[in-house]
Amino acid sequence: MTHDSCNNFWLSTLAEHLAPRPRLEGRAKADVAIVGAGFTGLWTAYYLKTLAPSLDIAVLEAERVGHGASGRNGGWVIGNLAGLERHLGTLPLEARRACCRLLADNVNALGDVLAREGIAADFNKGGAVYAAARYRDQIAIQRTHLRHLHALGHDEDACQWLDADQLAEKVRFREAYGGIFHRHVATVNPARLAHGLAGALERLGVAIHEHSRAIAIDRHTVTTEHGVIEAPMIACATEGYAQRFHDFRKHVIPVQSMVIATEPLPATVWQEIGMADRPAFADASRIITYGHRSADGRLVFGARGTYRLGARPKHDQAITAAEIRMRHALLSDFFPILKEVRITHGWGGSLGLSRHFRPHAIVDRQAGIATAGGYAGEGVAGSHLFGRTLADLILERETEFTAKPWAYADASHRRLIKRWEPEPLRWLAAQAITGSYAAEEALMKRETLVPFIKPALTRINDAFASVIE
Ligand SMILES: Cc1cc2nc3c(=O)[nH]c(=O)nc-3n(C[C@H](O)[C@H](O)[C@H](O)COP(=O)(O)OP(=O)(O)OC[C@H]3O[C@@H](n4cnc5c(N)ncnc54)[C@H](O)[C@@H]3O)c2cc1C
Known part of the structure; x- marks a missing residue:
């Protein structure tokens, strides 16, 4: 590497x-x-x-x-909004559906402006495998999540379940048991x-x-x-x-997020990992992991946000060799054929999180x-x-x-206008939540571990997620 x-x-x-x-x-x-x-x-x-x-x-x-x-x-153009449930929770179903339709149409509307204004930004609407279940425990969690998306107002056609074979037609992960496919997602440079x-x-x-x-x-x-x-x-x-x-x-x-990109990959590699329509993909991890195939045939892959004590935005783009290696290891776990490819780019930035x-x-x-x-x-x-x-x-x-x-x-x-809690409370809470998410995932990966710890962690993490998602 x-x-x-x-x-x-x-x-x-x-x-x-x-x-x-x-x-x-x-x-x-x-x-x-x-x-x-x-x-x-x-x-x-x-x-x-x-x-x-x-x-x-x-x-x-x-x-x-x-x-x-x-x-x-990461270039995802998503027909959805973070925190949507908080906005739609109390609305009647028809109003919720109208909001979800608007979010879906928004992706096409953005693409239309690019076409109209002659902006060559590699807009490609290939949908997204939104939450691929890579561990058995994630299947039930994601199926529940899909029911939740439909109840929220997303069309059954817009968000649907793919079984393992259908998923493999889109993206071939090393191992995946199925996942949610979101039709209204595009990618862009x-x-x-x-x-x-x-x-x-x-x-x-x-x-x-x-x-x-x-x-x-x-x-x-x-x-x-x-x-x-x-x-x-x-x-x-x-x-x-x-x-x-x-x-x-x-x-x-500000919350920091980091992305890597591989060298352009040969056709033989793409045959193995799929993505013919250039869909975006993310796994079912609570610690965001996502990617897509770029217009020039690279895999662009982002993973594992962090929060910096004192909420300082990340102005520089650089990320360390260790940060790149960690993301490359994750990517290789998704697609072992990418273990030896060159990572030609790695960068980071800050996204905004409201209280x-x-x-x-x-x-x-x-x-x-x-x-x-x-x-x-x-x-x-x-x-x-x-x-x-x-x-x-x-x-x-x-x-x-x-x-x-x-x-x-x-x-x-x-x-x-509600203030965030003072430091170091914010930083400590961020560490606790990401640590707990990582522990749950590690247990899911090793399927043999003591059964009661995993459900307990999942309940704790569901509670965290209900507060912050
Ligand atoms: C690594 C990473 C991956 C992401 N991946 C995705 C993704 O795949 N899909 C997705 O939907 N979203 C993604 N996001 C989030 C998305 O990029 C942002 O939500 C979006 O770009 C925010 O746009 P913005 O214009 O509001 O803010 P920004 O793009 O951050 O722009 C703010 C601008 O304000 C300027 N500024 C700040 N202070 C001042 C000042 N005092 N005077 C003048 N100018 C100032 C800054 O220099 C900056 O240019 C990602 C974010 C990051 C960091």
Whole structure:
């Protein structure tokens, strides 16, 4: 096993030299100022500008477009939302179904924009084996989970059970007993998406300023080191990269996630592991493990998020050789044929987790502030939907998007502003939960162990999951 470098594969597919965009200098005015040029900021700008072409919109980015999670993620475009149950729990079935349909349609809607704007981001809708049961104990857990998805409002056709043979037609794991297939999942090259979308925005007349970190957001004014912009509405789209300057920072904290990519794999390897339609895949582990086949025939694989004491976002991309080796070992456990392949890329980044464990799109018109985020690692499609929703909320349009339970207008958002517990409590809780998840999985793997410990751990972990998922 060799590792050529620790770098971000998606960024390596961009043109070698992307000219930096001008930073904000001096005093300026806009109708809407957006802080953060990740997917949330860019999609918000896109829908604002297409719905109201005369609006003057400026996007301010601390680093480069796509510097945050949007340029670093695993590329899944998921027709779902993390924390959906919290949003839908009390709604009648028909309303829940409508939300799930919207989430499914959102994947196609995102693909349609890419086609319309000529953004070549390798969008491929191959569905996802969402939760492959690699241990016998996971079969019952995942079947229960599938019933839960249907009860929540997902179509039976959208989410269905694959037995071991059907699963092997999609992805051939070393050993798997079946799993949930989610039809409404696509994959994308996220860096190309971010940069392609930024280019489309500039063609539409949106100003994007890179190297323009907001150091203060006060009433209708964003201050950067070199400039000031006044706008009646400011959208804060900094998710897991939020700085301390804003209230929203208190309820969205960064969690680290890491990804590796193999060298392009030969046809013989793909014959063995399948994935002809390039579906995404994840196993049934509670400690997220996921991957997909990239357009150029690599396996892109992410696993095992971590939480850093003090909730510091991960600005650097690098991950250590040991972190790469750990993920390569996991990948080889899924597909033993990949044990000797070269891992050419490895990188990491921060995603945003809200204290309420659900994503939100909020506009406080009185304060002139909007925000969206807290996608908990499912923000590629989520940011498209929430950018659209924020645009409608900002423009005071009443649409199917603003009527959804994750859209909050005006002061009603304040009930979401709940602080995370102080350190070291957060860090200790994160260690306890991930440790308990890992212990349960280790027991599932060794099927012979004392039977009563496993169900007890599963009950404890179900309780953890009911709090944080
Ligand atoms: C490794 C990894 C894998 C993931 N995999 C998936 C996946 O497969 N599918 C999925 O759906 N989701 C995934 N996610 C989550 C998804 O990438 C995010 O939810 C989504 O990209 C969030 O977009 P965003 O625009 O809200 O935030 P970001 O992309 O993080 O953008 C925030 C931007 O704000 C900028 N910023 C911060 N502070 C300031 C400031 N003061 N002034 C100006 N700019 C500022 C940052 O530089 C950054 O560019 C993953 C995340 C990570 C880290």
